[in-house]
Amino acid sequence: MANPLDTDAGSELFSNYEAELKLVQADLSQKLDQIPELSGEQRKAAVSQADRALEEAKELIESMRLEKQNIPQALKIKVNQRFRNYQTDVDAAGRKLKGMQDDRSALFGKRYTDNPQDEQLEQRQQLLGGTERLERSSGRLRESQRIANETEDIGRNTLGDLARQRETIEHTRTTLLQSEGYTDRSNKTLKGMARRMATNKIITVAIIAVLVILILAVIISKFR
Numbered sequence: 001m002a003n004p005l006d007t008d009a010g011s012e013l014f015s016n017y018e019a020e021l022k023l024v025q026a027d028l029s030q031k032l033d034q035i036p037e038l039s040g041e042q043r044k045a046a047v048s049q050a051d052r053a054l055e056e057a058k059e060l061i062e063s064m065r066l067e068k069q070n071i072p073q074a075l076k077i078k079v080n081q082r083f084r085n086y087q088t089d090v091d092a093a094g095r096k097l098k099g100m101q102d103d104r105s106a107l108f109g110k111r112y113t114d115n116p117q118d119e120q121l122e123q124r125q126q127l128l129g130g131t132e133r134l135e136r137s138s139g140r141l142r143e144s145q146r147i148a149n150e151t152e153d154i155g156r157n158t159l160g161d162l163a164r165q166r167e168t169i170e171h172t173r174t175t176l177l178q179s180e181g182y183t184d185r186s187n188k189t190l191k192g193m194a195r196r197m198a199t200n201k202i203i204t205v206a207i208i209a210v211l212v213i214l215i216l217a218v219i220i221s222k223f224r
Helices: 012-037 040-070 073-102 104-108 116-222
Strands: none
Touching: 012 040, 012 073, 012 116, 040 073, 040 116
């Protein structure tokens, strides 16, 4: 049988197909092992069941073939190897079942004749098998649609989150621009205050110098 399922590789849908295929393969293998021990109607029923299981396995193989195209390139080597193993197993089971179907004497027992009723019964069984395969295919399509809808919802939510993040970034940018404006005005105010302080300091020094000169002049005039 194929290698065990590696849950780290492949898409969710591919992994679902793979898990379902493993169950179908186990059921098919069990039926193929039972058929040689049966004869007549029991053998015919077992062959019909095995044929339906084989058709289901082939459908799953085809679904996996399509889905593995969506798997990242880095994981495709491992996935392709597993896929080839599954395909080889299913082909081998098909050849084994065909050999059992060709043994019509074992399939129908000693009562076997080219009776049209047998052909009609076989046709009805094939129709029933086709109906079951159609139902399984419809179920897989519904599952694919569900996953697609979930993916669409996730994408829509992600776009909404990105839009909100963009609004937040734009608001932050506007706030930063306003802060820069406030900073520029503050710098201008500080520079103006510094100039006024320097001017006041010069005026103060000048006044002190004038007072000192006047005091010296008064002192000198008294000693004359």
